[in-house]
Amino acid sequence: MKTKTFRQNAVTYGIVILFYLICQGLILSGNMSSLMKGLMVPICYYVILAVSLNLVVGISGELSLGHAGFMCIGAYASAIFAVCVDGKMPEGLELFLALIIGAAITAVFGFLIGIPVLRLRGDYLAIVTLAFGEIIKNVVNAVYLGVDENGLHFSMKDSLSLGLSEEGLTIMNGAQGISGLPRTANLTIGIVLVLITLFIVLNLMNSRQGRAIMAIRDNRIAAESIGLSVSKYKMMAFVISAALAGVAGVLYSHNLSALQATSKNFGYNQSIMILVFVVLGGIGNIRGSMIAAVILTILPEKLRFLSDYRMLIYAIVLISMMLFNSAPKAIEWRKSLAERFARKKDIPAETAGKEAR
Amino acid sequence: MSSFLTYLINGISLGSVYAIIALGYTMVYGIAKMLNFAHGDVIMVGGYTVFVICSTLGLPPFVGILSAVVVCTVLGVVIERVAYKPLREASSLSVLITAIGVSYFLQNAALIIFGADTKSFQNVINVPSLTLMDGQVTVSGVTMVTILSCALILIGLTTFINKTKTGQAMLAVSEDKGAATLMGINVNRTIAVTFAIGSALAAIAGVLLCSAYPVLSSTTGAMPGIKAFTAAVFGGIGSIPGALIGGIIMGVIENLSKAYISSQLSDAIVFAVLIVVLLVKPTGLMGKQIQEKV
Numbered sequence: 001m002k003t004k005t006f007r008q009n010a011v012t013y014g015i016v017i018l019f020y021l022i023c024q025g026l027i028l029s030g031n032m033s034s035l036m037k038g039l040m041v042p043i044c045y046y047v048i049l050a051v052s053l054n055l056v057v058g059i060s061g062e063l064s065l066g067h068a069g070f071m072c073i074g075a076y077a078s079a080i081f082a083v084c085v086d087g088k089m090p091e092g093l094e095l096f097l098a099l100i101i102g103a104a105i106t107a108v109f110g111f112l113i114g115i116p117v118l119r120l121r122g123d124y125l126a127i128v129t130l131a132f133g134e135i136i137k138n139v140v141n142a143v144y145l146g147v148d149e150n151g152l153h154f155s156m157k158d159s160l161s162l163g164l165s166e167e168g169l170t171i172m173n174g175a176q177g178i179s180g181l182p183r184t185a186n187l188t189i190g191i192v193l194v195l196i197t198l199f200i201v202l203n204l205m206n207s208r209q210g211r212a213i214m215a216i217r218d219n220r221i222a223a224e225s226i227g228l229s230v231s232k233y234k235m236m237a238f239v240i241s242a243a244l245a246g247v248a249g250v251l252y253s254h255n256l257s258a259l260q261a262t263s264k265n266f267g268y269n270q271s272i273m274i275l276v277f278v279v280l281g282g283i284g285n286i287r288g289s290m291i292a293a294v295i296l297t298i299l300p301e302k303l304r305f306l307s308d309y310r311m312l313i314y315a316i317v318l319i320s321m322m323l324f325n326s327a328p329k330a331i332e333w334r335k336s337l338a339e340r341f342a343r344k345k346d347i348p349a350e351t352a353g354k355e356a357r
Numbered sequence: 358m359s360s361f362l363t364y365l366i367n368g369i370s371l372g373s374v375y376a377i378i379a380l381g382y383t384m385v386y387g388i389a390k391m392l393n394f395a396h397g398d399v400i401m402v403g404g405y406t407v408f409v410i411c412s413t414l415g416l417p418p419f420v421g422i423l424s425a426v427v428v429c430t431v432l433g434v435v436i437e438r439v440a441y442k443p444l445r446e447a448s449s450l451s452v453l454i455t456a457i458g459v460s461y462f463l464q465n466a467a468l469i470i471f472g473a474d475t476k477s478f479q480n481v482i483n484v485p486s487l488t489l490m491d492g493q494v495t496v497s498g499v500t501m502v503t504i505l506s507c508a509l510i511l512i513g514l515t516t517f518i519n520k521t522k523t524g525q526a527m528l529a530v531s532e533d534k535g536a537a538t539l540m541g542i543n544v545n546r547t548i549a550v551t552f553a554i555g556s557a558l559a560a561i562a563g564v565l566l567c568s569a570y571p572v573l574s575s576t577t578g579a580m581p582g583i584k585a586f587t588a589a590v591f592g593g594i595g596s597i598p599g600a601l602i603g604g605i606i607m608g609v610i611e612n613l614s615k616a617y618i619s620s621q622l623s624d625a626i627v628f629a630v631l632i633v634v635l636l637v638k639p640t641g642l643m644g645k646q647i648q649e650k651v
Contacts, residue, residue, distance in 0.1 A: 057450075063450065063453075116632060116636050119636065119639065120639050123594065124594075124639060124640065126392075127587060127631070128631070130583070131587065131628035131629075131631050131632055132632070134624060134628050135624075135625040135628050138624050138625035139622070142621040142622050156622075175621075268583065272394075272457055275454070275457075276454055279450055279451060279453075279454045283448075283450065308468065308469050309469065311461060311464075312469060314461065314465075315459075315462035316458075316462065318455075318457075318461065319440055319455055319458035319459060322444070322454050323440070323443055323444065323455070325451070326444055326447040327443035327444050328443075328446045329443060
């Protein structure tokens with residue numbers, strides 16, 4: 001049993017490393033279009049987001065629609081840090097510290113938000129996470145933050161009411177966001193972060209704590225009756241997931257020169273997009289959500305030649321994939337097709353049936 | 358004082374629109390146990406239908422409203438038949454994602470047909486505005502019509518559910534699908550009827566919304582849809598009076614916080630109130646507390 005999970009995890013890491021080698025090879029040999037090059041870091045942060053959301057949706061069994069909000073916190077925390085220390089320390093150290101700060105601050109927010117959220121269940125939990133995500137996005141857009149020799153200045157009104165001195169620097173400029181960011185993220189850093197994320201999530205899943213989280217998901221009352229603390233384990237999954245989303249946010253902000261919170265990048269649409277990766281890749285299946293995130297990030301770009309029709313095609317593909325994957329009739333039809341296919345190859349139907357199971 | 362009254366009335370009017378949309382959400386949730394994320398986009402389809410009939414073809418407003426209702430009803434039934442019915446027995450999450458797919462589909466289809474530029478919606482509700490308190494408070498015709506139609510819809514819907522056979526069947530299906538089937542209720546038909554009613558309400562909401570805020574784009578319905586969904590949860594999802602109360606409270610809070618606190622933060626305040634309410638009453642204001650069986 002132990003060796004089997006080990007082998008499974010090794011395959012997952014292997015896929016990531018293989019993907020990295022192929023992409024790096026294509027980049028170095030000059031065979032990758034600039035469009036695809038631009039997609040490399042987004043693929044990494046989408047994979048991190050999908051894997052971390054899977055921790056909440058798949059492993060812990062709670063539907064969260066506010067994942068982009070945590071990404072927003074991580075992005076803004078690290079961007080504020082980056083602007084404050086700009087030019088005062090080497091790039092590598094800056095990114096390393098930004099990652100730690102982003103993850104830590106997001107984890108704190110994840111804990112604070114988790115206290116009320118995890119008291120609710122099902123669809124109510126989903127709508128409250130959505131609400132928190134929207135609140136984060138709106139509040140971030142209304143905050144003005146500046147720094148001068150007297151220290152930090154804070155306002156909710158406009159940049160003038162910050163009262164900065166002449167050498168003062170406006171860090172957060174309300175809806176205009178944060179500008180002047182270092183663009184230090186690249187594929188290698190992204191892949192390292194993906195591997196760290198996978199390491200954390202896969203090890204958690206195979207640990208005592210992970211099994212407790214899954215036991216609570218499968219039967220809360222039974223798990224409670226054998227002495228598992230439901231709120232503690234649910235909170236653990238929620239906070240880890242939030243911190244990892246924060247890491248993705250750091251990667252996001254370090255891939256841009258200016259950061260803004262719009263409904264496109266940090267709104268509920270983004271949260272839903274990440275949820276689509278998770279559901280399409282298979283709920284609770286880490287490798288699946290990883291692959292789904294890669295394919296669904298590349299797909300809209302590859303469909304660009306269809307111009308206006310691309311998102312329409314994307315929607316149709318999404319609906320048909322869901323119908324094909326989850327409709328009971330489609331599952332039955334696929335099974336019967338597989339059986340017929342097996343019989344044609346002269347394999348006795350009995351063994352084919354066993355294999356399908 | 359008079360400006361407060363104006364904000365309050367406008368808030369009730371906005372809340373009435375939310376309530377009408379929330380009714381559609383709540384009915385579908387009560388019966389099919391699914392979050393129909395595409396509901397907001399049906400509103401947009403309703404708005405575009407009126408736009409085409411009234412502004413492009415120049416036909417009278419009531420033709421526009423009527424065809425919007427017909428188009429949306431048919432659309433709702435078709436969506437249910439094609440996308441949701443095959444997934445009736447599947448997990449609720451896959452239905453949710455399919456609904457999101459349908460929402461993308463409708464938004465992008467509208468984008469292709471009507472283009473990316475926003476259309477200015479010509480007000481189809483020509484009712485003179487009312488002046489109260491010696492001209493201090495003016496209530497526009499649209500506002501009055503919105504509040505009135507919300508009240509009429511609520512009365513009509515309650516009567517329909519309590520007095521007709523189909524309505525009783527809807528109650529039965531929402532309570533227990535299996536038992537309802539055993540009693541000879543056609544569950545599929547009942548669900549289709551629910552979607553038809555919900556979508557017709559969405560069409561009306563679309564007309565009212567676009568008359569009050571006369572811009573029309575492919576994402577017109579998205580944010581009101583989410584807010585109405587929040588309103589439905591606020592009032593207790595599955596409960597019809599809850600949807601009304603939730604919608605109106607949300608509309609009033611949104612308008613008052615826009616006026617007195619910050620227009621930037623009004624959405625955040627609305628969602629914060631939702632969170633507080635759900636913490637005090639985890640199933641919403643009028644929601645039923647369901648006891649869990651081991």
